[in-house]
Every structure is written in structure tokens, then in C-alpha cells.
Amino acid sequence: MGEERDLKVFVGPYAHSESDEYPLVIVKDGVIGVENGKIIFVDTRQNLDSLKTKHNFGRESVYNLGHSEFLMPGFVDVHVHAVLCMKTGMTVIGQEKELRECLKKYTHSTEINFKDPTLAKSCYMDIVKATLSCGTTTASYYASVYSESCEILADVCEELGQRALIGKICMNMASPDTKAEDQILENTPECLIMTEQFVRNMHDRKSKLLQPIITPKSSLTCTEELLQGLGQIAQKHGIHIQSHICESEEENNRILDLFPQYKSYIEIYQKSGLFTNKSIMAHCIHVTDSDIQILRDSGTSVAHCPTSNILYETGLCPVRKIMSVGIKVGLGTNVSGAFSTSMLQAMRHAILTSKIIRISNFSNKPLTYEDSFYLATLGGAEALSKGKEIGNFVIGKSFDALRINVSSIGSPLSFLNRETIKEKIQKFIMLGNQQNIIEVYVEGRKVNHFHGHRFCRFL
DSSP, X not given: OOOXXXXXXXXXXXXXXXXXXXXXXXXXXXXXXXXXXEEEEEEEGGGHHHHHHHHTOOGGGEEXXXXXXXXXXXXXXXXXXXXXXXXXXXXXXXXXXXXXXHIIIIIHHHHGGGGSHHHHHHHHHHHHHHHHHTTEEEEEEEOOSSHHHHHHHHHHHHHHTOEEEEEOEEOOSOOTTSOGGGSOOOOHHHHHHHHHHHHHHHHXXXXXXXXXXXXXXXXXXXXXXXXXXXXXXXXXXXXEEEEEEOOOHHHHHHHHHHOTTSSOHHHHHHHTTOOSTTEEEEEOOSOOXXXXXXXXXXXXXXXXXXXXXXXXXXXOOOHHHHHHTTOOEEEOOOBTTBSOOOHHHHHHHHHHHHHHHHHHOXXXXXXXXXXXXXXXXXXXXXXXXXXXXXSSOOTTSBOOEEEEETTOTTOOOOOOSOOOHHHHHHHHHHHOOGGGEEEEEETTEEEEEOSSOOOBOOO
8 A cells, every 4th residue: 555645625715915915815715735745736615626636635635614714824923032931021121221121130141041951942842832822833033042052942843843943142242231241152253163053953954844044143242253254154054144133222322332333233234244135134113214225125124023112112113114115024023022922912013003103194004904914924934035935825835824713712702603704814813812723734734733623524
């Protein structure tokens, strides 16, 4: 007998984005065929019989979605601090001038604990399980200064089945107002050697799910020599880059004090070779028109983290303005700078942020719930330069997907049973939670599920 065929055919409603111009496209009677983790056909129910003949499958491969269910792409969280997950809910102080105090009190003291591999694995298990349960199928992680700890995060993501970009945090300079002994600092040659070795180790895994990402923490903690060295490693290996820039006005001013030879925060990264079409920079709140032009021309993307921006009162990211010039934008939860691993929360806060911006100038167009859907799925995939691999339901892409049940056990949603599928999706975005996320698929593999209604497997 031959090997059992790994084919699943999902029948029922699905929603996805086609582009930022078509952020929410709904197919009521869809059919999606998945084999060996890849989407092999996308069609409609009326063609199911001909699809069975063409692709040689029977009803045992068919999964019918229930009346209250739909499929959507998995969430892409473009900014997560894995080391700080255990401090979620504790790091919020609430004033821009005290952001650095939070870093001193919680961040640096927590990071040093991840030298312990047992503790590191336990915490990483928690954050990956938490993000998966919230529907995050792809995450871009800021891991640890310690290479061994970063490898452990890679092991955990591979074991639990989450797609991830994993960055070894790089810093060789104490941030202003922080004593060197209160931070984990590497000397420049050591940091560059360990970073490149981590990149090689990640590539040696030959994993479908994992990639390294160069991760200078910020210009407040990295010398010019280190930034340039990291840019060279990224160019040499053709890999991704992530960091923080222009989060607050105070930060911008402090950066210029540290680097008086540059005109702006943005210019430091640009001249260091850290802006490429595989770069994603968090925050980008206090940016000028010339800054935005540099980001656009270099192909650099933006990680919008609305929850933490509001909590720390650092400012409001002008997402519409940034997107209008062609810069790719994705959403980040930024835990533990924010209080939730849920991308649904980030979506809602992105909408609210844009509406607050509109209050100051009603000519500004706010984000809609459809826009937030795009930013959390295809937008995030494109921001991570993975739009050809994941983000929506297109033939040839990986099947990273969520099965949503708006009437699941424990659901916070209520209905009159007259709502359209679009209205159900809107309610899920604005009111739903992880109880509505019944199943999570990464590369076609079910990686998490909640007890509740099961698929009706047969027609």
C-alpha cells in the first residue's frame, strides 16, 4: 500500500485580503484544497464534484464548515518580545518620560534570567502557546542577548509548529541613564561573531518555518560600529532586519545627542545598511516627510504597535500617511510593552489610533475594520517580505489559517440569526476572542485547537 495522501479540502465561507485596496474579500461557498501544507486549488462549492475528479479525492478528505464558521488566514504578529512575556501587564507605567524607567526596572532585569536554559524554555513555551492560541501563525520575535536562549526559542517554535523569525538581540552600549552593570552588554566583535553564528545555525536547521532576523535593539544601545557590522551580516546572508526607531520625541532627541554627525534617527540606520526590502522597523511615530521618503525608497516596512504607543503615551503612528506612499505596514502586539498577545486587540487599537488622529484633523481618513484585517494578515506578511508565501488563500501559498466559530462555547458574541457572513466577521474582529478560534493551521498542520464543535467530515 502507498502512503496515505495528506490532502484536506475545506468547504464553506472564507475571508481574506487580496491587497490593501481590497482588504476584506469574502467567499460564501468556497472550497480550498490543501496538500502537503500548500494550497493546491481555490474554487467554489458548485465545482466540488469536478474538483474531486480532477484532483482524485473522496469525501473522506472533505471538511465542511458549520453554519457559524468561516476560515481566514492566520495572524502575522510583526513585533513580539519573547523574553518579556512573563512581565506582560506589569511593564505599563503610562508616561513617555518614564518609558526608560520601565526598561530599567523590568526589561534589563528580566533579560538576564534567560541565561538559564530551563527557565528560558519554560517561558518560551508559554509565549508561543499563548500566541498560537490567539491565532498568531507567524511571529517576528525579539529573543535574547544569549545565543543559546535564542536557539531554545527556535526549538520551541519548531516543536509547537509556529512560523517565526527569531532575532538575537544585539547591544553593546548602555542606554542613557542606565548603568552598564544593569544591562547585558557584549563587546562589538563578540556580538558580531555570535550573531553570525546564530544565523548559520538557523540556516543549518533547514526549517520550513524558521528564519533568523538581525536585531539591533536600538541606536540607544548600539554603537555605530555595531550597527554597520550588523548591516554587513544581513547583506552577506540576505536576511531580515528588525529594530525600533522614532518611538518618542525624547528618544529622537537623545539619539541625536549620541550621534551628532547624523541629521536624524532614520539616517543612522540608512547609512549603516540596515534599511533594505527585508527590514521592518517598529513604531515610526515621529517621522518627517524626508524620513518617510527614505523608508519608502529603501523598501523598509513599518511595524505598527498601537497598544504600547498609547499606553506609554509616546505618540500616534500616522499609518494612513505612511501607507499612502507605498510603505508596507504590519501590526505588532509588542508584548510586553502592551498587555495582550491577541492580534484582535492590536487590530482594534489600530482603528482607535487612526480615529484619534482624525479628531485632530478631519481630513484624515481613519482605518476601517477591513483595513485592520488586512494589516493583521496579508499586510503583516508583506511587511515581513513573506507575501508570496503566506497571508491569504492563493494557490501555491502555505495554508496558514484559522477556523473561526462565532458561536463557539464561551464566545462573547451574540446574534439574531439574521446576520450576514460579513456582519459575523465584523463582530469577530471587534468583539471576538481566542474562544472563537477553534483551530489553528500552520503549513497545513493543525497546531492548536479548543474543545467545541468539530468539523463535519463528510458531505
